Amino acid sequence: MDTRTATAELGWISFPANGWEEVSGYDENLNTIRTYQVCNVFEPSQNNWLLTTYIDRRAAQRIYVEIRFTVRDCASIPSVLGSCKETFNLYYLETDRTVSESIKGVEYWANAPYLKVDTIAADESFSQVDFGGRLMKVNTEVRSFGPLSKGRGFHLAFQDLGACMSLLAVRVFYKKCPSIVQNFAFFPETLTGAESTSLVIARGSCIPNAEEVDVPIKLYCNGDGEWMVPIGSCSCKAGFEPDNAAKPSTSCPQGTFKSSQGAGLCQQCPLNSRSTIEAATLCGCRNGYYRGDMDKPEDMCTSVPSAPRNVVSVVNQTSVLLEWNPPRDTGHREDLTYNIVCRRCHSSERRACQPCDDSVKFTPGKEVLKGTRVEISKLRAHMSYTFDIQTVNGVSNKSPYPAQQLSINITTNQAAPSVVPILHQVSSTSRSFSLSWPPPEQPNGIILDYEIRYYDKSSGLNSSVVQSDSPNVVLEGLRPGTGYVVQVRARTVAGYGAYSKEMLFQTLTDGKSVGGLLKCQLSLIAGSLVGGVCIVSLVAIAIICTSGPTPTVTFPTLSEGRSSPGVKIYIDPFTYEDPNEAVREFAKEIDPSCVKIEEVIGSGEFGEVYKGRLKPVGKKEIPVAIKTLKVGYSERQRRDFLAEASIMGQFDQPNIIRLEGVVTKSRPTMIITEFMENGALDSFLRLNDGQFPVIQLVGMLRGIASGIRYLAEMSYVHRDLAARNILVNSNLVCKVSDFGLSRYLEEDTSDPTYTSSLGGKIPVRWTAPEAIAYRKFTSASDVWSYGIVTWEVMSYGERPYWDMSNQDVINAIEQDFRLPAPMDCPVVLHQLMLDCWQKDRNARPKFPDIVSMLDKMIRNPASLKAGTNNIPPGPSHHHPLLDRGAPDLSRVSSVEDWLAALKMTQYRDSFIGSGFTSLPLVTQITAEYVFSFLSSFLCHPYRMHPF
Template identity: 90%
Template sequence: MDTRTATAELGWISFPANGWEEVSGYDENLNTIRTYQVCNVFEPSQNNWLLTTYIDRRAAQRIYVEIRFTVRDCASIPSVLGSCKETFNLYYLETERTVSESIKGVEYWANAPFLKVDTIAADESFSQVDFGGRLMKVNTEVRSFGPLSKGRGFHLAFQDLGACMSLLAVRVFYKKCPSVVQNFAFFPETLTGAESTSLVIARGSCIPNAEEVDVPIKLYCNGDGEWMVPIGSCSCKAGYEPDNGNVCRACPQGTFKSSQGAGLCQQCPLNSRSTIEAATLCGCRNGYYRGDMDKPEDMCTSVPSAPRNVVSVVNQTSVLLEWHPPRDMGHRDDLSYNILCRRCHSSERRACQPCDDSVEFVPDKQGLKETRVEISKLRAHASYTFDIQAINGVSNKSPYPAQQLSINITTNQAAPSVVPIMHQVSSTSRSFSLSWQPPEQPNGIILDYEIRYYDKVEWVLNSSVVQSETPSVVLEGLRPGTGYVVQVRARTVAGYGIFSKEMLFQTLTDDEYKSELGQQLSLIAGSLVGGVCIVSLVAIAIICTRRRQLKESVYGDKLQQYNTGGGVKIYVDPFTYEDPNEAVREFAKEIDPSCVKIEEVIGSGEFGEVYKGRLKPVGKKEIPVAIKTLKVGYSERQRRDFLSEASIMGQFDQPNIIRLEGVVTKSRPTMIITEFMENGALDSFLRQNDGQFPVIQLVGMLRGIASGMRYLAEMSYVHRDLAARNILVNSNLVCKVSDFGLSRYLEEDTSDPTYTSSLGGKIPVRWTAPEAIAYRKFTSASDVWSYGIVTWEVMSYGERPYWDMSNQDVINAIEQDFRLPAPMDCPVVLHQLMLDCWQKDRNARPKFPDIVSMLDKMIRNPASLKAGSNNVAPGPSHHPLLDRGAPDLSRVSSVEDWLAALKMTQYRDSFLGSGFTSLPLVTQITADNDVHYISPHCFNVPAEHVFSNGKGKIDWSLKLLVSENRIDLYF
């Protein structure tokens, strides 16, 4: 509906009759318009209604109303008797059909069946009308309402409670995302969602001749009618190319496109052609082929011609062949050679047989890249034919045999074969004699034998060599009782054969050897005695060293925490690296983007969208993950700050810290991949499940958060932004600390002090410790303050801390010692923990290990978690002897002052004598401490309720009944 250009009567219904009045008038441009006006400011108790005609919503779920109006300034109206207003109310009524005018009685309007949209006030009001009758100050306001689902349409209603105003024009509209072709997929016209922040999914379909690349194919329509966050895409099929981004056109004849994608059609490669449209491959012309590994865009090639100019060099039973490459390589660079060997009994080829398997080819007989080969172990005085084939990647495609070059050769005299096994004939202390059989294949007359031998404990390079004309030898000059390794080979006119295998032979011992052996045994015995003495001295030294180490172990344990090699792991700030990318490579695992599958948008972050997806590492099962992406058009600084969170997370390994799976930095989009937490942020999860969990389960969640923070504190890492919104919850209700890496600074504008990151993200001060606000002093103690706020959030099921107080009001209240009260049904022990975390003196706050210990005690003692229970579980930061219920200890500085405040000065010597000379030591009293009688005067119980065990120690099993104003003793 749009009344801006209406000139006929609008026909709206007004009640009562003397209320709204339809009149014709002029707008500020002197155009004729129909308006409704009312100005009963001189009469009290105005309630004037104006109802529009029926408006069909056309399936829209959210409606926008643009109102142009003028309002008279009440101060400019003289003698106003009634209650003058400068506002009016806008309502709507969902219905299936138009509302009849006949039922618009007083009772109907009194019950006001409409739903209110808003009270609308003018930005500018006017005090008088110019001489042309035009209203000079026109206001334009836009409101929206929804969701609409109860009828086909609706009425708008305007309520005046005593203003002097005119409705100049009303425009009613809804928003939609137009139909669009994006990523070669068609998306239909889509209405926006019921809320202004809603994202409506639109499913897409591939345009003709396109196929899906990623599924599902969808776009998100936001509340402003804009498309965003494309998921999945299509691309042109093989044989089709993109045209203007929204059409896939067939490749014309003579061109092809071999694969799906954004590529264009290409001209057919050399020696190929296509005779049809939409060709995916160009066929090779006759006599040309493509190899098995060739790509469609590669040219078609042919087989090579035969090798040329072979030369042979025969050396006894070996031959060296060399040749020139073929003149025609077939337009390929994968040429290789095969050698075919045949032994021939006559000059006829058919009398040839394949060579024995014993023939050796160096480097090989198939797939040779060089134009030479050495062939050995041929038979002597034998004829051979060698065929040299030239082949390439398409030789197996040709119907014709590979072209080859053949050569015939005859071998010369061969060297003798290997000598069989040797035998020892005799042996003395300095010599032994050996014999052997001649080689099975002497290949001529044996001229002599060469014998090589060496001491088995010496290296073969120290060997000795002798010759013998017979198949026997006597080796002399040997050492008694020594083993020798011996080998032998035969020689003919063709040269030496191969050495026989190694054999071991031993010399005998004689009296001289025995005498020498005796001397050696004496020497060994002396050495053993000396060795025993040395071992004894070493043992004594080890014992002394061990005692000294035990004595110094207390200091050694302390020093270990500074040993980065094997001690406590310390957090490393990635911004200390000269190249921040080096920190990413060191602490974060790079993931192949092919292992990552994006499924759907689950939110948006400071740097880009956050998705749910799947990660399938190589060799491992698929797992759900959360994927943070870096938006397009980022700067290098944004990329560095984005990846700094991964550099930080990658250093942590603890069950209550969000786990980093890895990063994708070598392709776009840049991604940080973490484990997927099914229940999302803790604050929203608690609000959705208000009152659904027992207290002990909430304490279990708090224990997990404290455990994670204890780990961070031990790593010397300060979180700075601990809040329930930054705690993630998985399907097992395990809470994990997240959101790392943003540097924060205090704004100059003290009217709204917030922490501001280098990228502009704001963090409310209501989670921040006073010293961090005032002095930017962030420590683990300030994280403890934040943990107290998180505890309050958990126990209040996601309530906003300090409610609707402004940031400045929060700061002022904390300075005046205001602390958040206990949430409904919160046990006293948990509220006391919060108060301990909110101590103004940061040194008085508990440490995270103390908090974990206290929560463990609560879990082990569920009775302490009953609402209203004052059974406070003691801990290092909340010791009973220093309880808040005791007399004012704020000015106490010594044990004497403390005992005086408790009216126990008569036991001063007992405490000081037991070693408790300072207040910190008093807070560490345990069941093993020797503390004498403690006065019962500070308790509302009889003195006989305090007992001694007769040995000057407190009865540690004592249970005391206490009143409201007391300190508790737990032993």
């Protein structure tokens, strides 16, 4: 509404009749205007109302009123009453319909149902009228009110309590942000919010031929009707370029292209390519030209290379050296390589050629050679060969024609024979033995004879040589009961080949046959083994007799105590010079088009956390959790944010949260993990207080321990193990998450620890005392934290140490206070907690031990009854042989010393060969394993060992 443009009567309702009066007047520019005046200053108790016509608010929530008025200075009016005013009041009434003119009664106006906006005073008042009759000193005031929500419109009301004034003009309006095209996105006209400080979100949509770059696309409309800084944007599709930021994108003309989305401009087609349509995203190659698999759209089209030139060969017995010049035409590419094709030919016809044997050796190789030289060896003597030297580049696989090549034929010369592969002992006496052998795999001609070299192993001197025309020999004149080292080589007209590897053969003792020797050796071995077994048996019997009435004792197997070969070791991403390299190595990059954000489920240190869907190409859609990096991040924040992905990407275990991938090549930056329906373990337990049987809680604890055992095997310390950092899926599987505080565990010392940066935050209630006092983190400190997690689980998410302050917790632990057992907690579980909370970190159980203990509890549910103390036997920290009279490990320095103390030195090679290479591994040998180990040697006295 704007009364400045009105020339007819306004028709507002006034009360009482002698109050406000509508008159025609002039503004300061002598334009005719309709005004309302009131000036009953000579009468007491004034209460004059003026009600506007109905005003439709048009969905606006905040209304602005601009009032132009004049007020007479009370002091300038002679004989005025003391009730003279220089102010008036502004009111409004929300309604769906027009207020009737019949409401003129005193009672209605005495109880006017209007909401007050403000009492309005003049900045300047006038004291007289100029000669033109115009009122001077016009005041302009603007007021706003809202929010409006109870009706489609409203009335304004002006209340005069005894002023001499005129309403020159009233303008009623609302504010809005106009429709706009910004960042290639269209934003519709948007009304401002209910408050002057409100921000109203307007969702944008990409203009034609544009696509989203960052989502969501939105602008904020502020209370003044101004657009704020946009979030998200669109850009031109591939094949289109912008005229300017406000106009739709235009298509690339023929002969040009644009290969990717973005603000770039169309480019001319590269050399040897063309585009015959508009909006081309790629220029097609002309006939005979191609693009390689790794070529970019803006790269020129190239062709296949020509054949190599001027090949030269040098034959040396059964080896060939080939050298050549590069081709004249490389196809305008720099990725030229060569392949060598070898064929063995029996005649001059190519049809009679066959591929070379796999035994033929090519140095440096036969495929993807970058140099122009190759040495080919281990060919057959007196044999014809054909070698094809092929030129290949990045588009050779695109051409319908075979690779260009240059062929050369050569014939090998005579050559010495290859090595005799093995020797066999046919018979043996006290003074001789008979040997035989197969001929060399590549005789390279007719074998003329063999040379046999042998010497006494005990002396290692004065080797003897004999000749043999056949592949067998009898060596005579030897010493009884002596070992001899023997080697053989073959000879052709080209000379001798290389000697075979050394092999040891034994003559018999005087008067002994082979059977007698075997019997004697078996007796000696059996006697010494029986002695060893007797020692072990006595020790084992002593253990069983002193271990109480229960005869069955379970020991850990050897495999439970040793890391399997090939176990990965965690790599700290912060050790990379470029942290982005760690992300590329350990985290899969995901196309943002495969990710769909559904709803916000929380907020993290770096931005919001969403629930969403991931639809990889060719795979089933799955629910995921999406962590995003907030807008305006620094490079350091981005590095720290992505470091967690670099850590998670190294883990692959059912009880570790699984990383699906990352989005780093577009905004927002995202980390995408598997979705855990039941959220954090602590809050999940609090929501389900008392709902699970104890054995199910133990199963959840077992999963957590299995996950941390896996991390420990990778030399990784979590440092923030707590129920809040354990996530639970719909099948109640618990998975370890949140690797923000974790760091690499160094293994180059006998006491691997991590020293945190000075002043780093530590979760005191979950942290071992040595980690709090000295910032020393190990797997043992994670064991302490696991004990706190066990207490949280058994108490259904209760806060550890209740409302004690962090300092009170530290003091209590220092004075040997430990958390009591939660209600209905089995004794075995509380005992496990107490073991985890040992002050001496070396006395705490290891995670393999914890998993084993929990497995035994699950297999024996009776042990989980509240009040029972039937603790299933777990892995011992000491070996039974050491606990009952066997030598203490602290008094020996090696496996050899330990065996010597047991008088079992003769088994040293067997122990070392079976993997017991260090004292820590010896402690893991079970009594059952010892019996099985020794028994196998009683049954198999001979074992083959390389000399």
